[in-house]
Amino acid sequence: MDSQNPLAEFRLECQNSLADALQKLFPKKQIARLSLDKPPNPEFGQLASSLCFELAKQLGEKPLALAKRLVETLDKSKFSLIEHVTTAGGGYVNFHVDFAKFSALTIDSVRHFDTEYGFVKTDNPLKIIVEHTSANPLSPIHIGQARNPMLGDAIARTLKARGHNVYRHYYIDDVGRQSAVLSYGYEKLGRPKPEGKPDHFFGKIYTTTSCLVEINRLKKELERAKAVSATEEIMKLNRELDDWISVAAELKEKYRELFEALLEKIGKDKDPETTINELNKAYERGDEHAKQLIREVSELCLQGFKETLSCAEVFYDSWDWESEIVWSNRVQEILEKLEKTPYVSALGGVLEFDAEKATQKLKLKKELNLRESYEVPSLTLVRADGTTLYPTRDIAYTLWKFERAEKVINVIGMEQKLAQLQLKIALYALGYSNYADNLIHFAYNLVNLPGYKMSSRTGRYITFDEVMDEAVKRAYEEVSKRSPQLSEEQKQKIANFVGMGAVRYALVEVDPSKPVVFTWDRVLNFETNSAPYIQYSHARACSILRKAQRKPEKPAYNLLKEQLEHEIILAVSSFPDVFIEAAELLKPNLIADFANVLADKFNTFYNALPVIKAKPQELSDARLALVDSVRIVLRNALNLIGIVAPERM
């Protein structure tokens, strides 16, 4: 017999057995949930119930006495995977598994399901769009933004394995001021042909243009503030100006020629601000010149992104242009619909969405987990010049996504929490409460550099490309040191998956809600980073199986009596549980952690017990099968987080 979830078989048997006994002892009592815990120590069995503590209190009895009565009442003739049941501590009921049977069930199941082991299918398969990365086509993807594709891709892989129909979408945010800023600078330079990787090339232009325009704007505002002697404001503007001036100094240092060229060209423009705004307006209208210019820039940047992402083995099913959403009139339609709701007001040309009013009228506070006293800030939908803002377009885009999927997961940084909330409220206001309920903002925290924030606008960032290159380079040095006998080609190959694995792992292992401080050491220290360790463990398992030169023909699983073997069997049997939890709660880091723990146990086993040379042959066969199951589970787990499981390294 094989099972997709061996541990669940055992758990179910324990629960049924416990429920029967409770029924016999207390026919009238309803016990809501029979949850079982993993005991802290193998002497307490493999699953434990603490229900006697609570029950005893209700009955006015001693917990331990009750536990004993309960255990005596269990119908032992029905035991299959249960070996025996004991009481312990103040009143625990401890279930001990019959390892001879359980090992057979687990190992056979893993080897039978092989590439599918652990991937328990959902009862409710959905069409799910996972929108991730969606970095603006302005400057290269930096390591802070890279946390997004690493998480998004792991989530997409996990949900797919869970049996959902998953579509990975990249939202190309080509509409909006920032694209106009970049294109403005690019045009001022006479649309030069990109040197090197286009996203890196445009990144320099974007940062420099943005900085110069910003300084220009701040100076003007400062004059205006001085004219009316607004002391407070002057101080604030001066601070901002100082910041940008120091950014300018850095940029001048880094890209001298480009900086001088842009300084000169932009200097000739009396009012860059207006030119940029006009360009933005023209693009939204779909004017030919603007379209041609901004599309050219965006496409070129995307080429660079695709190159970067494919190095990281991240791919998409759809590239969605924000401009298409605007030009198709979808945004206009949504605005008209919103205007008919009682929550939108027009002040001059400006359209404002009163999110607080909508939340109150539709009684959403509880639903959205908001405090009653919290006032949701209102959202500007349309500027005075008639152009739209990002959240407005996002409402239209979200509806577009829901025409194609039942559930939408947006992998977006937590700094956009409010915008995502407002988006959701707008959906409710439009009457799409079903969509709103199925819209998930998967928020993750920022990756910072020690001491300061990474940002595209200021050019203070470390690119994803740079990190990957450095990781692979460093891995190459490491391989060369550890395995000088390998061929050049082999070394390259290993360096590649070790380096990339380390980068992936570093960004997936921590809980997404925690901030990560990027240090080269974190990614490149192969002692600290667990990815190479897990990969190495997998390779070791493969190596044993290869060296054995035989299949485990007559495995006697009852000979697997060592504590270490039992622990590995339990770990392997719990993979389906871990997988389900990771998929349901969208927690890819659970998979990373699980793989690390299993690798750990396996290495201990490797060191302590012989496999190929174990006697008798039936034991050796059983251990070979065990090693095979570890190999399969490590590989399946690594696949979920996009890390290569190598056969040799």
Add this chain to the structure above:
RNA sequence: GGGCGGGUAGCCCAGUACGGAUAGGGCGCAAGCCUCCUAAGCUUGCGGUCGUGGGUUCAAAUCCCACCCCGCCCGCCA
């Protein structure tokens, strides 16, 4: 000021949804282990006011309240 997220060994992080038995790893540090399936490995040791103070409970890192520290957000930016 308000909202949200985080605070667990010197450093990096699990564990908190659903309270359970002595709070787990890794790095670093100290001491060992290759006549044995890959030493990117293994073993042992040192190291903890689970931010602080209350409360609920047979039982609190986990739940409730208050406070402190860090981050993010509160834009006609995205």
